[in-house]
Amino acid sequence: MGALGFDNPVFATYAVAAAIMVLKIMGQGWMTVWRMTRARAGFASPEDLRPGPINPDPRPGQLEPDEAVERSRRMHRNDLENIPAFLACGLIFVAAGPPLWLAKVLMYGFVVARLAHTLAYATARSHETRAAFYTVGSLAVIVMALYTLAAVLA
Amino acid sequence: MGALGFDNPVFATYAVAAAIMVLKIMGQGWMTVWRMTRARAGFASPEDLRPGPINPDPRPGQLEPDEAVERSRRMHRNDLENIPAFLACGLIFVAAGPPLWLAKVLMYGFVVARLAHTLAYATARSHETRAAFYTVGSLAVIVMALYTLAAVLA
Amino acid sequence: MGALGFDNPVFATYAVAAAIMVLKIMGQGWMTVWRMTRARAGFASPEDLRPGPINPDPRPGQLEPDEAVERSRRMHRNDLENIPAFLACGLIFVAAGPPLWLAKVLMYGFVVARLAHTLAYATARSHETRAAFYTVGSLAVIVMALYTLAAVLA
Numbered sequence: 001m002g003a004l005g006f007d008n009p010v011f012a013t014y015a016v017a018a019a020i021m022v023l024k025i026m027g028q029g030w031m032t033v034w035r036m037t038r039a040r041a042g043f044a045s046p047e048d049l050r051p052g053p054i055n056p057d058p059r060p061g062q063l064e065p066d067e068a069v070e071r072s073r074r075m076h077r078n079d080l081e082n083i084p085a086f087l088a089c090g091l092i093f094v095a096a097g098p099p100l101w102l103a104k105v106l107m108y109g110f111v112v113a114r115l116a117h118t119l120a121y122a123t124a125r126s127h128e129t130r131a132a133f134y135t136v137g138s139l140a141v142i143v144m145a146l147y148t149l150a151a152v153l154a
Numbered sequence: 155m156g157a158l159g160f161d162n163p164v165f166a167t168y169a170v171a172a173a174i175m176v177l178k179i180m181g182q183g184w185m186t187v188w189r190m191t192r193a194r195a196g197f198a199s200p201e202d203l204r205p206g207p208i209n210p211d212p213r214p215g216q217l218e219p220d221e222a223v224e225r226s227r228r229m230h231r232n233d234l235e236n237i238p239a240f241l242a243c244g245l246i247f248v249a250a251g252p253p254l255w256l257a258k259v260l261m262y263g264f265v266v267a268r269l270a271h272t273l274a275y276a277t278a279r280s281h282e283t284r285a286a287f288y289t290v291g292s293l294a295v296i297v298m299a300l301y302t303l304a305a306v307l308a
Numbered sequence: 309m310g311a312l313g314f315d316n317p318v319f320a321t322y323a324v325a326a327a328i329m330v331l332k333i334m335g336q337g338w339m340t341v342w343r344m345t346r347a348r349a350g351f352a353s354p355e356d357l358r359p360g361p362i363n364p365d366p367r368p369g370q371l372e373p374d375e376a377v378e379r380s381r382r383m384h385r386n387d388l389e390n391i392p393a394f395l396a397c398g399l400i401f402v403a404a405g406p407p408l409w410l411a412k413v414l415m416y417g418f419v420v421a422r423l424a425h426t427l428a429y430a431t432a433r434s435h436e437t438r439a440a441f442y443t444v445g446s447l448a449v450i451v452m453a454l455y456t457l458a459a460v461l462a
Contacts, residue, residue, distance in 0.1 A: 001159055001160045001161070002159075004158050004159070004312050004403065005309055005310075005311065005403055006309045006403060006404070006459070006460060007309070011403070012460050014400075015400040015403065015404070015456055015460050016457065016459075016460050018396055018397070019397065019400060019401050019453040019454075019456045019457045019460075020453075020457075021399040022393045022396060022449060022453045023453050023454075024209065025389070025392075025393045026390075026446050026450050026453075028389075028451055029389055029390070029442075029446060030446070032400065033439075043435070044187075044382055045379065045391070045429075045432070045435070046375070046432070047432045047433070047434060047435060048435040050193070050434060050435070051438055052434050052435060052436050054435045054436055054439060055386060055435065057169075059399035060241060060448075065270040066462070068209065072279060072417075074198055074199065074292070076389060080179070080234055080388055080389065080392070081179070081182075081183055081185070081230060083392075083393075084237075084241070084392040084393075085176045085179045085180060085235070085237075085238075085241075085391070087173070087393075088172055088176060088238070088241035088242070088245075088396070089173065089176040091245070091399070092168075092172050092173060093158055093394075093409065095158065095165070095169065096158060096160070096169070114198040119265065121199075124200070124201045125201070125203040126201060126204060126206055127197070127201060127204070127206060127208045127209065128206050128207055128208055131187075134183075138180050138183060138184070141176060141180055142180050144176075144178065145174075145176045145177050145180075146173075146177075147171040148169055148173045149169075149170065149173045149174075150174075152166050152169050152170055153161070153170075155313055155315070156312045157313070158312050158313070191434055214383060215374040221354070225353065228352055228353065234388055235333070235336075235337055235384060235388065236337070236364070236394070237333075238333075238388070238391075238392040239330045239333045239334060239391075239392075239395075241332040242330060242395035242396070242399075243326070243327065244397070246323040246326050247313060248323075249312065249313055249319070249323065250314070250323070265424045271362045275353075278354070279352070279355070279361060280355060280358060280360055281351070281353070281356040281358070281363065282360050282361055282362055283353060285341075285362060288337075292334050292337060292338070295330060295334055296331065296334050297326075298330075299330045299331050299334075300327075300331075302323055302327045303323075303324065303327045303328075304315060305314070306320050306323050306324055306327075307324075
Protein backbone atom coordinates (compact mmCIF):
# COMPACT_ATOMS: atom_id res chain seq x y z
CA MET A 1 0.00 0.00 0.00
CA GLY A 2 1.12 3.59 -0.48
CA ALA A 3 2.92 5.53 2.21
CA LEU A 4 1.86 9.09 3.00
CA GLY A 5 5.22 10.81 2.64
CA PHE A 6 7.40 12.40 0.01
CA ASP A 7 9.50 9.24 -0.33
CA ASN A 8 6.51 7.83 -2.19
CA PRO A 9 6.37 9.39 -5.67
CA VAL A 10 2.59 8.93 -5.75
CA PHE A 11 2.33 11.08 -2.61
CA ALA A 12 4.66 13.66 -4.14
CA THR A 13 2.37 13.77 -7.19
CA TYR A 14 -0.60 14.27 -4.88
CA ALA A 15 1.17 17.04 -2.96
CA VAL A 16 1.96 18.96 -6.14
CA ALA A 17 -1.60 18.61 -7.47
CA ALA A 18 -3.10 19.47 -4.09
CA ALA A 19 -0.91 22.55 -3.61
CA ILE A 20 -1.86 23.86 -7.06
CA MET A 21 -5.55 23.28 -6.36
CA VAL A 22 -5.28 25.02 -2.98
CA LEU A 23 -3.71 28.01 -4.72
CA LYS A 24 -6.58 27.88 -7.25
CA ILE A 25 -9.22 28.11 -4.50
CA MET A 26 -7.43 30.90 -2.66
CA GLY A 27 -6.77 32.74 -5.92
CA GLN A 28 -10.47 32.66 -6.78
CA GLY A 29 -11.18 34.57 -3.57
CA TRP A 30 -8.72 37.22 -4.65
CA MET A 31 -10.30 37.39 -8.11
CA THR A 32 -13.61 38.21 -6.41
CA VAL A 33 -11.90 40.87 -4.31
CA TRP A 34 -10.28 42.35 -7.42
CA ARG A 35 -13.56 42.44 -9.33
CA MET A 36 -15.44 43.97 -6.38
CA THR A 37 -12.75 46.61 -6.04
CA ARG A 38 -12.77 47.44 -9.73
CA ALA A 39 -16.56 47.50 -10.05
CA ARG A 40 -16.99 49.08 -6.61
CA ALA A 41 -20.10 46.91 -6.48
CA GLY A 42 -21.28 43.42 -5.65
CA PHE A 43 -20.55 43.90 -1.96
CA ALA A 44 -21.96 41.30 0.40
CA SER A 45 -23.01 43.03 3.62
CA PRO A 46 -24.82 46.23 4.64
CA GLU A 47 -21.79 47.48 6.58
CA ASP A 48 -19.80 47.51 3.31
CA LEU A 49 -21.69 50.70 2.41
CA ARG A 50 -19.94 52.62 5.19
CA PRO A 51 -17.24 54.93 3.78
CA GLY A 52 -13.67 53.69 4.21
CA PRO A 53 -10.52 52.88 2.22
CA ILE A 54 -12.24 49.99 0.37
CA ASN A 55 -15.28 52.12 -0.47
CA PRO A 56 -14.36 55.81 -0.14
CA ASP A 57 -17.47 57.15 -1.85
CA PRO A 58 -20.47 54.84 -1.22
CA ARG A 59 -23.42 54.96 -3.60
CA PRO A 60 -26.76 53.13 -3.65
CA GLY A 61 -26.83 49.82 -5.49
CA GLN A 62 -23.42 48.60 -4.35
CA LEU A 63 -25.09 45.63 -2.66
CA GLU A 64 -26.87 44.62 -5.88
CA PRO A 65 -25.37 41.67 -7.75
CA ASP A 66 -22.69 42.70 -10.25
CA GLU A 67 -22.24 40.23 -13.10
CA ALA A 68 -18.42 40.26 -13.08
CA VAL A 69 -18.37 39.71 -9.31
CA GLU A 70 -21.10 37.08 -9.44
CA ARG A 71 -19.24 35.22 -12.18
CA SER A 72 -16.21 34.98 -9.92
CA ARG A 73 -18.45 33.78 -7.07
CA ARG A 74 -19.98 31.11 -9.33
CA MET A 75 -16.48 29.98 -10.31
CA HIS A 76 -15.57 29.83 -6.64
CA ARG A 77 -18.68 27.80 -5.84
CA ASN A 78 -17.86 25.39 -8.64
CA ASP A 79 -14.36 25.00 -7.18
CA LEU A 80 -15.82 24.27 -3.74
CA GLU A 81 -18.08 21.61 -5.25
CA ASN A 82 -15.08 19.81 -6.73
CA ILE A 83 -11.70 20.62 -5.20
CA PRO A 84 -12.18 19.70 -1.50
CA ALA A 85 -13.53 16.30 -2.56
CA PHE A 86 -10.46 15.86 -4.77
CA LEU A 87 -8.11 16.86 -1.95
CA ALA A 88 -9.53 14.25 0.44
CA CYS A 89 -10.00 11.59 -2.20
CA GLY A 90 -6.47 11.98 -3.51
CA LEU A 91 -5.06 11.18 -0.10
CA ILE A 92 -6.91 7.90 0.42
CA PHE A 93 -6.16 7.06 -3.22
CA VAL A 94 -2.42 7.46 -2.47
CA ALA A 95 -2.84 5.12 0.50
CA ALA A 96 -4.49 2.57 -1.82
CA GLY A 97 -1.17 2.30 -3.65
CA PRO A 98 -2.09 2.93 -7.30
CA PRO A 99 0.55 2.75 -10.06
CA LEU A 100 2.33 6.07 -10.51
CA TRP A 101 1.19 6.53 -14.11
CA LEU A 102 -2.46 6.20 -13.09
CA ALA A 103 -2.04 8.68 -10.24
CA LYS A 104 -0.38 11.15 -12.61
CA VAL A 105 -3.12 10.80 -15.24
CA LEU A 106 -5.95 11.24 -12.71
CA MET A 107 -4.39 13.92 -10.50
CA TYR A 108 -2.75 16.07 -13.15
CA GLY A 109 -5.80 15.42 -15.35
CA PHE A 110 -7.98 16.86 -12.59
CA VAL A 111 -5.69 19.88 -12.20
CA VAL A 112 -5.62 20.62 -15.93
CA ALA A 113 -9.40 20.15 -16.22
CA ARG A 114 -10.06 22.57 -13.34
CA LEU A 115 -7.69 25.19 -14.69
CA ALA A 116 -9.29 24.86 -18.14
CA HIS A 117 -12.74 25.12 -16.53
CA THR A 118 -11.64 28.32 -14.81
CA LEU A 119 -10.38 29.81 -18.06
CA ALA A 120 -13.57 28.80 -19.90
CA TYR A 121 -15.76 30.26 -17.16
CA ALA A 122 -13.80 33.50 -16.80
CA THR A 123 -14.02 34.14 -20.54
CA ALA A 124 -17.69 33.09 -20.82
CA ARG A 125 -17.06 30.21 -23.26
CA SER A 126 -20.06 28.05 -24.18
CA HIS A 127 -21.86 25.92 -21.60
CA GLU A 128 -20.64 22.87 -23.53
CA THR A 129 -16.97 23.81 -23.11
CA ARG A 130 -17.40 24.41 -19.39
CA ALA A 131 -19.37 21.19 -19.00
CA ALA A 132 -16.69 19.17 -20.80
CA PHE A 133 -13.93 20.30 -18.41
CA TYR A 134 -16.25 19.83 -15.43
CA THR A 135 -16.93 16.27 -16.58
CA VAL A 136 -13.25 15.36 -16.92
CA GLY A 137 -12.48 16.64 -13.42
CA SER A 138 -15.51 14.99 -11.89
CA LEU A 139 -14.76 11.62 -13.50
CA ALA A 140 -11.15 11.73 -12.28
CA VAL A 141 -12.36 12.07 -8.69
CA ILE A 142 -15.01 9.38 -9.12
CA VAL A 143 -12.43 6.93 -10.52
CA MET A 144 -10.09 7.63 -7.58
CA ALA A 145 -12.91 7.01 -5.10
CA LEU A 146 -13.96 3.74 -6.78
CA TYR A 147 -10.36 2.56 -7.02
CA THR A 148 -9.89 3.20 -3.30
CA LEU A 149 -13.10 1.39 -2.39
CA ALA A 150 -12.08 -1.58 -4.51
CA ALA A 151 -8.63 -1.63 -2.90
CA VAL A 152 -10.04 -1.64 0.65
CA LEU A 153 -12.73 -4.18 0.00
CA ALA A 154 -10.42 -6.51 -1.96
CA MET B 155 -1.55 6.31 18.01
CA GLY B 156 -3.17 5.35 14.74
CA ALA B 157 -1.18 4.83 11.55
CA LEU B 158 -2.43 6.37 8.32
CA GLY B 159 -2.44 3.26 6.15
CA PHE B 160 -4.69 0.35 5.23
CA ASP B 161 -2.93 -1.96 7.72
CA ASN B 162 -4.79 0.03 10.37
CA PRO B 163 -8.46 -1.05 10.35
CA VAL B 164 -9.50 2.38 11.65
CA PHE B 165 -7.87 3.96 8.60
CA ALA B 166 -9.59 1.41 6.33
CA THR B 167 -12.91 2.39 7.94
CA TYR B 168 -12.11 6.04 7.28
CA ALA B 169 -11.16 5.34 3.66
CA VAL B 170 -14.46 3.54 2.99
CA ALA B 171 -16.52 6.30 4.63
CA ALA B 172 -14.51 9.03 2.89
CA ALA B 173 -14.80 7.41 -0.55
CA ILE B 174 -18.59 7.08 -0.17
CA MET B 175 -18.88 10.71 0.94
CA VAL B 176 -16.72 11.88 -1.98
CA LEU B 177 -19.01 9.98 -4.35
CA LYS B 178 -21.98 11.65 -2.60
CA ILE B 179 -20.59 15.15 -3.25
CA MET B 180 -19.72 14.39 -6.88
CA GLY B 181 -23.08 12.69 -7.41
CA GLN B 182 -24.91 15.77 -6.16
CA GLY B 183 -23.27 17.79 -8.92
CA TRP B 184 -24.59 15.30 -11.45
CA MET B 185 -28.06 15.46 -9.91
CA THR B 186 -28.03 19.22 -10.54
CA VAL B 187 -26.90 18.64 -14.13
CA TRP B 188 -29.66 16.07 -14.63
CA ARG B 189 -32.35 18.38 -13.22
CA MET B 190 -31.12 21.34 -15.28
CA THR B 191 -31.15 19.19 -18.40
CA ARG B 192 -34.63 17.85 -17.71
CA ALA B 193 -36.12 21.23 -16.77
CA ARG B 194 -34.05 23.06 -19.40
CA ALA B 195 -33.96 25.80 -16.81
CA GLY B 196 -32.07 26.95 -13.75
CA PHE B 197 -28.96 27.73 -15.76
CA ALA B 198 -26.27 29.72 -14.01
CA SER B 199 -24.65 32.05 -16.55
CA PRO B 200 -25.76 34.35 -19.38
CA GLU B 201 -23.73 32.37 -21.95
CA ASP B 202 -25.87 29.30 -21.18
CA LEU B 203 -28.63 30.94 -23.25
CA ARG B 204 -26.60 30.52 -26.45
CA PRO B 205 -27.95 27.66 -28.58
CA GLY B 206 -25.93 24.44 -28.45
CA PRO B 207 -26.26 20.71 -27.69
CA ILE B 208 -27.09 21.38 -24.01
CA ASN B 209 -29.67 24.02 -24.88
CA PRO B 210 -30.74 23.57 -28.52
CA ASP B 211 -33.72 25.89 -28.33
CA PRO B 212 -33.13 28.74 -25.84
CA ARG B 213 -36.10 30.55 -24.36
CA PRO B 214 -36.37 33.49 -21.94
CA GLY B 215 -36.48 32.62 -18.26
CA GLN B 216 -33.93 29.82 -18.37
CA LEU B 217 -31.71 31.79 -15.98
CA GLU B 218 -34.54 32.13 -13.45
CA PRO B 219 -34.35 29.82 -10.42
CA ASP B 220 -36.07 26.46 -11.00
CA GLU B 221 -37.22 24.79 -7.79
CA ALA B 222 -36.04 21.27 -8.71
CA VAL B 223 -32.61 22.61 -9.68
CA GLU B 224 -32.41 24.91 -6.65
CA ARG B 225 -33.32 22.00 -4.36
CA SER B 226 -30.37 20.04 -5.72
CA ARG B 227 -28.12 23.09 -5.21
CA ARG B 228 -29.32 23.46 -1.61
CA MET B 229 -28.56 19.78 -1.03
CA HIS B 230 -25.12 20.33 -2.51
CA ARG B 231 -24.52 23.34 -0.30
CA ASN B 232 -25.57 21.35 2.75
CA ASP B 233 -23.07 18.65 1.75
CA LEU B 234 -20.32 21.24 1.41
CA GLU B 235 -21.12 22.57 4.88
CA ASN B 236 -20.62 19.11 6.38
CA ILE B 237 -18.63 16.64 4.28
CA PRO B 238 -15.27 18.42 3.77
CA ALA B 239 -15.07 19.00 7.54
CA PHE B 240 -15.79 15.30 8.09
CA LEU B 241 -13.12 14.28 5.57
CA ALA B 242 -10.41 16.31 7.29
CA CYS B 243 -11.60 15.54 10.81
CA GLY B 244 -11.78 11.81 10.14
CA LEU B 245 -8.12 11.73 9.22
CA ILE B 246 -6.81 13.40 12.37
CA PHE B 247 -9.25 11.27 14.37
CA VAL B 248 -7.64 8.14 12.86
CA ALA B 249 -4.24 9.47 13.90
CA ALA B 250 -5.57 9.94 17.44
CA GLY B 251 -5.97 6.15 17.62
CA PRO B 252 -9.59 5.66 18.69
CA PRO B 253 -11.02 2.18 19.30
CA LEU B 254 -12.30 0.59 16.08
CA TRP B 255 -15.90 0.31 17.33
CA LEU B 256 -16.03 4.04 18.08
CA ALA B 257 -14.60 4.93 14.66
CA LYS B 258 -17.17 2.68 12.99
CA VAL B 259 -20.06 4.19 14.95
CA LEU B 260 -19.03 7.78 14.24
CA MET B 261 -17.87 7.38 10.63
CA TYR B 262 -20.55 5.02 9.35
CA GLY B 263 -23.05 6.95 11.48
CA PHE B 264 -22.05 10.11 9.63
CA VAL B 265 -22.33 8.37 6.25
CA VAL B 266 -25.78 6.94 7.02
CA ALA B 267 -26.99 10.29 8.41
CA ARG B 268 -25.84 12.17 5.30
CA LEU B 269 -27.42 9.65 2.92
CA ALA B 270 -30.66 9.79 4.91
CA HIS B 271 -30.49 13.61 4.86
CA THR B 272 -30.12 13.48 1.08
CA LEU B 273 -33.12 11.21 0.71
CA ALA B 274 -35.22 13.36 3.05
CA TYR B 275 -34.24 16.54 1.20
CA ALA B 276 -34.76 15.10 -2.29
CA THR B 277 -38.27 13.93 -1.36
CA ALA B 278 -39.17 17.14 0.53
CA ARG B 279 -39.75 15.43 3.90
CA SER B 280 -40.50 17.68 6.86
CA HIS B 281 -37.94 20.16 8.19
CA GLU B 282 -37.84 18.09 11.38
CA THR B 283 -36.77 14.91 9.53
CA ARG B 284 -34.04 16.77 7.66
CA ALA B 285 -32.90 18.50 10.85
CA ALA B 286 -32.68 15.19 12.73
CA PHE B 287 -30.31 13.65 10.17
CA TYR B 288 -28.31 16.88 9.97
CA THR B 289 -27.92 16.81 13.75
CA VAL B 290 -26.66 13.22 13.85
CA GLY B 291 -24.04 13.92 11.19
CA SER B 292 -22.96 17.19 12.76
CA LEU B 293 -22.59 15.64 16.22
CA ALA B 294 -20.50 12.78 14.82
CA VAL B 295 -18.00 15.29 13.41
CA ILE B 296 -18.00 17.36 16.60
CA VAL B 297 -17.29 14.28 18.73
CA MET B 298 -14.41 13.29 16.43
CA ALA B 299 -12.92 16.78 16.68
CA LEU B 300 -13.22 16.88 20.48
CA TYR B 301 -11.78 13.35 20.80
CA THR B 302 -8.79 14.40 18.69
CA LEU B 303 -8.22 17.58 20.69
CA ALA B 304 -8.37 15.59 23.94
CA ALA B 305 -5.91 13.01 22.57
CA VAL B 306 -3.36 15.66 21.53
CA LEU B 307 -3.63 17.72 24.67
CA ALA B 308 -3.54 14.65 26.96
CA MET C 309 10.38 14.99 5.81
CA GLY C 310 7.54 15.20 8.29
CA ALA C 311 5.70 12.12 9.52
CA LEU C 312 1.91 12.17 9.68
CA GLY C 313 1.46 11.11 13.30
CA PHE C 314 1.27 12.62 16.76
CA ASP C 315 4.91 11.77 17.46
CA ASN C 316 5.70 14.63 15.10
CA PRO C 317 5.03 17.93 16.93
CA VAL C 318 4.29 19.63 13.60
CA PHE C 319 1.52 17.10 12.98
CA ALA C 320 0.20 17.63 16.51
CA THR C 321 0.10 21.37 15.81
CA TYR C 322 -1.81 20.67 12.60
CA ALA C 323 -4.26 18.37 14.41
CA VAL C 324 -5.06 21.02 17.03
CA ALA C 325 -5.54 23.74 14.41
CA ALA C 326 -7.59 21.44 12.17
CA ALA C 327 -9.85 20.28 15.00
CA ILE C 328 -10.56 23.88 16.03
CA MET C 329 -11.33 24.85 12.43
CA VAL C 330 -13.62 21.84 12.01
CA LEU C 331 -15.49 22.91 15.15
CA LYS C 332 -15.68 26.42 13.66
CA ILE C 333 -17.35 25.16 10.48
CA MET C 334 -19.79 22.93 12.33
CA GLY C 335 -20.54 25.69 14.83
CA GLN C 336 -21.40 28.08 12.02
CA GLY C 337 -24.12 25.67 10.90
CA TRP C 338 -25.56 25.75 14.40
CA MET C 339 -25.41 29.54 14.46
CA THR C 340 -27.58 29.56 11.34
CA VAL C 341 -29.99 27.10 12.99
CA TRP C 342 -30.13 29.27 16.10
CA ARG C 343 -30.79 32.45 14.13
CA MET C 344 -33.48 30.77 11.99
CA THR C 345 -35.14 29.44 15.11
CA ARG C 346 -35.07 32.82 16.85
CA ALA C 347 -36.23 34.80 13.81
CA ARG C 348 -38.61 32.05 12.71
CA ALA C 349 -37.60 33.14 9.23
CA GLY C 350 -34.95 32.64 6.58
CA PHE C 351 -36.02 29.06 5.94
CA ALA C 352 -34.60 27.39 2.86
CA SER C 353 -37.26 25.10 1.40
CA PRO C 354 -41.02 25.23 0.69
CA GLU C 355 -41.67 22.24 2.99
CA ASP C 356 -40.31 24.29 5.92
CA LEU C 357 -43.63 26.18 5.89
CA ARG C 358 -45.51 23.06 7.02
CA PRO C 359 -46.47 23.28 10.72
CA GLY C 360 -44.31 21.22 13.08
CA PRO C 361 -42.13 21.53 16.19
CA ILE C 362 -39.57 23.75 14.36
CA ASN C 363 -42.27 26.01 12.94
CA PRO C 364 -45.49 25.57 14.99
CA ASP C 365 -47.28 28.56 13.53
CA PRO C 366 -46.25 29.17 9.90
CA ARG C 367 -46.72 32.62 8.38
CA PRO C 368 -46.07 34.00 4.90
CA GLY C 369 -42.62 35.45 4.26
CA GLN C 370 -40.69 32.82 6.22
CA LEU C 371 -38.85 31.82 3.05
CA GLU C 372 -37.74 35.42 2.42
CA PRO C 373 -34.13 36.22 3.28
CA ASP C 374 -33.67 37.34 6.89
CA GLU C 375 -30.59 39.51 7.42
CA ALA C 376 -29.44 37.79 10.65
CA VAL C 377 -29.78 34.36 9.03
CA GLU C 378 -28.18 35.50 5.78
CA ARG C 379 -25.25 36.99 7.69
CA SER C 380 -24.61 33.60 9.28
CA ARG C 381 -24.85 31.95 5.85
CA ARG C 382 -22.35 34.44 4.41
CA MET C 383 -20.00 33.71 7.31
CA HIS C 384 -20.42 30.00 6.61
CA ARG C 385 -19.70 30.51 2.92
CA ASN C 386 -16.58 32.48 3.77
CA ASP C 387 -15.46 29.60 5.99
CA LEU C 388 -16.03 27.12 3.17
CA GLU C 389 -13.94 29.28 0.84
CA ASN C 390 -11.00 29.14 3.23
CA ILE C 391 -11.05 26.32 5.80
CA PRO C 392 -11.22 23.16 3.62
CA ALA C 393 -8.24 24.44 1.61
CA PHE C 394 -6.38 25.06 4.87
CA LEU C 395 -7.21 21.56 6.14
CA ALA C 396 -5.81 19.86 3.03
CA CYS C 397 -2.88 22.23 2.64
CA GLY C 398 -1.87 21.87 6.27
CA LEU C 399 -1.45 18.13 5.85
CA ILE C 400 0.88 18.25 2.84
CA PHE C 401 2.73 21.10 4.55
CA VAL C 402 3.33 18.81 7.55
CA ALA C 403 4.69 16.16 5.18
CA ALA C 404 7.04 18.78 3.71
CA GLY C 405 8.75 18.93 7.11
CA PRO C 406 8.73 22.64 7.98
CA PRO C 407 10.35 23.93 11.18
CA LEU C 408 7.93 23.78 14.13
CA TRP C 409 7.98 27.54 14.73
CA LEU C 410 6.93 28.22 11.13
CA ALA C 411 4.12 25.67 11.33
CA LYS C 412 2.90 27.25 14.57
CA VAL C 413 2.98 30.77 13.15
CA LEU C 414 1.12 29.81 9.96
CA MET C 415 -1.37 27.35 11.45
CA TYR C 416 -2.25 29.15 14.66
CA GLY C 417 -2.08 32.40 12.70
CA PHE C 418 -4.73 31.02 10.35
CA VAL C 419 -6.89 29.88 13.28
CA VAL C 420 -6.69 33.24 15.04
CA ALA C 421 -7.36 35.13 11.80
CA ARG C 422 -10.46 33.03 11.06
CA LEU C 423 -11.84 33.38 14.58
CA ALA C 424 -11.24 37.14 14.43
CA HIS C 425 -12.91 37.26 11.01
CA THR C 426 -15.91 35.46 12.49
CA LEU C 427 -16.15 37.91 15.34
CA ALA C 428 -15.79 40.90 13.01
CA TYR C 429 -18.45 39.53 10.66
CA ALA C 430 -20.90 38.58 13.40
CA THR C 431 -20.71 42.06 14.89
CA ALA C 432 -20.80 43.87 11.52
CA ARG C 433 -17.42 45.56 11.87
CA SER C 434 -16.14 47.54 8.90
CA HIS C 435 -15.33 45.88 5.59
CA GLU C 436 -11.70 46.84 6.18
CA THR C 437 -11.52 44.90 9.48
CA ARG C 438 -13.06 41.81 7.92
CA ALA C 439 -10.79 42.10 4.88
CA ALA C 440 -7.68 42.37 7.05
CA PHE C 441 -8.41 39.11 8.88
CA TYR C 442 -9.38 37.42 5.61
CA THR C 443 -6.04 38.50 4.13
CA VAL C 444 -3.99 37.11 7.01
CA GLY C 445 -5.72 33.72 6.80
CA SER C 446 -5.50 33.56 3.03
CA LEU C 447 -1.80 34.44 2.99
CA ALA C 448 -1.06 31.76 5.61
CA VAL C 449 -2.57 29.10 3.33
CA ILE C 450 -0.81 30.47 0.25
CA VAL C 451 2.56 30.40 2.03
CA MET C 452 1.96 26.79 3.14
CA ALA C 453 1.10 25.77 -0.43
CA LEU C 454 4.15 27.49 -1.91
CA TYR C 455 6.44 26.03 0.78
CA THR C 456 5.14 22.55 -0.02
CA LEU C 457 5.60 23.02 -3.77
CA ALA C 458 9.14 24.25 -3.20
CA ALA C 459 9.89 21.27 -0.94
CA VAL C 460 8.64 18.72 -3.49
CA LEU C 461 10.28 20.31 -6.48
CA ALA C 462 13.59 20.86 -4.66
